Amino acid sequence: MTEFGYFLSCEEFGPDDLVEQARMAEDAGFRSLWISDHFHPWTGEQGHSPFVWSVIGALSQACSLPVETAVTCPTVRIHPALVAQAAATSQVMLDGRFRLGLGSGEALNEHILGGTWPAADVRLDMLEEAVEVIRRLFTGEEVTHRGRHYEVENARLYTLPDTPPPIDISAFGPRAADLAARIGDGFVTTAPDADTVERFRAGDPARPAYAATKVCWAPAREDAVRTAHRIWPTEHLPGELNQILPTPRHFEQASELVTEDTVAGSVACGPDPEEHLRAIRPYVEAGFDRVHIGQIGPDQRGFFDFYRTEVLPLLGGGADNTSSPAPDRTDRTDRTNGGDRS
Template sequence: MTEFGYFLSCEEFGPADLVEQARMAEDAGFRSLWISDHYHPWNDAQGHSPFVWSVIGALSQSCGLPVETAVTCPTTRIHPAVIAQAAATSQVMLDGRFRLGLGSGEALNEHVLGDAWPSADVRLAMLEEAVDVIRKLFTGEQITHRGPYYTVENARIYTLPETPPPLDVSAFGPRAAELAARIADGFVTTAPDADMVARFRAGGPPRPAFAATKVCWAESREEAVRTAHRLWPSEHLPGELNQILPTPRHFEQASELVTEETVGAAVACGPDPEEHARHLKEYVDAGFDRIHIGQIGPEQRGFFDFYRKDVLPLLDGTDGGDRP
């Protein structure tokens, strides 16, 4: 059965707003939280980028939902040994309700220390080694590691949870999906791609697949499309641009090619619950175990009321849960 969670956007909102949205999500019947991990927003109109680990600490004290980073890049901006400590502490504070979502990252966030941005093959190799380092540190043993990309010397994490957080790996292409199948406890993506889910699950033990999507509720569809186009045109850029453009300004320039018509055709927008349910059913039919939904723009309270009353009841048959 598919569950539905809420996607907290650190690019659009500050810490206090994210905490309040988490409370509203729990009240509306969502079952879990995803939270983005960014140094920059995608464009200046989004306007925020709080440090995710501080926000997770606040979430652990303000609601009872599971939390996952979607996703953390443990390769360039922050060393995997530090990510391992942050994830272990988060798992302790959340009483075992934390999952560490990992990915190979974007230049937008990871170039800020001046390191060269590696090719896709190198980024995947770095991610694989980073996962190995994190798993070693989750044992609680003192670790020394010298690999192609990372050195760890006499490191030990003392504050450990009873059970380490699961490590889920993000993938948007076949090579990344094959890496996730080899090293991850779960699969993370944003497209309703049944082939990618099957590729991840082929030949391995049963493991969950998670997805996220953005929607925009407003009182009219036209208003919702305008909001989604203003704030998230970068979602509709082709190819590898999302991985290689280095600044919000570059994304703004590239996004000038994205039209409102393109956004309106791709994003569930407006007040029609059937449109939102149809959009989410694509992910259900692709085989995802959990789908996280993010509301674009400031109409957060209206979104939660709309989903609680009108959309989630249409999807009750997919997750078997009673709604508040």
């Protein structure tokens, strides 16, 4: 049965707002959290981009929901050894409720250190090697690695969880889906594509597939359409633009081609529960284990009240069957050193 989570947008909200949204999501009956990992927002209108690992630390103390990055790029902006350390610490702080979502990234976030933005096939090759480095570090052994793209010298993680976080791979095209099937514990995407889910699961039908979509609740549908168009026109750009445009300014220029009618025809907007259900059902029918829903715009409280009372109950979820209460966090003395696997 499909579970429903909430998608925290680091592009649209600051850290304090994201933590409060996580609390509201748990109270409303959502079962998990996705959180984006960006250096820039897509456009200046979105206006935020906090450091995701700091926010995850705060989330671990604010609610009891599982958390996954959606997604981190461990190849250019941040070395995979540092991603491994951040993910291991997150898994410790979340008491085993963390999943590491990884992808090949976008120039918008990853080219900021001045290097050349690699071609798609090179990015996938870098991602595969990065996952190899991360998994080796998760063992707690000392790692020296000299590969095509990365070098690691005498590196060892000392703060380790009892169980390493699962690694889920983002994919949209066939080659990325094949890579996800080869190296991933799970698969993440934003498209309700049953063929890609089936391709990923061909070798192991039990592996999970997770997805996300954005909606915009508002008392009036026309207001919701305007809000979604103003804040997230980039969701509707064609082809590879999302992977290759380098700055928010370029996305703003490209987004001038996106009309309100385009948004109105592709985003669930307004107060009609059935419109939201129509947007979510294709993900359920495609076989996703979890679907994460993100509210566009500032009226988060209205969204959570709406989903708690009118949408989640129709999807088989709701506040009556939320995750278990938050674990006791009073004694973490043994957690920090308990993963030392010498």
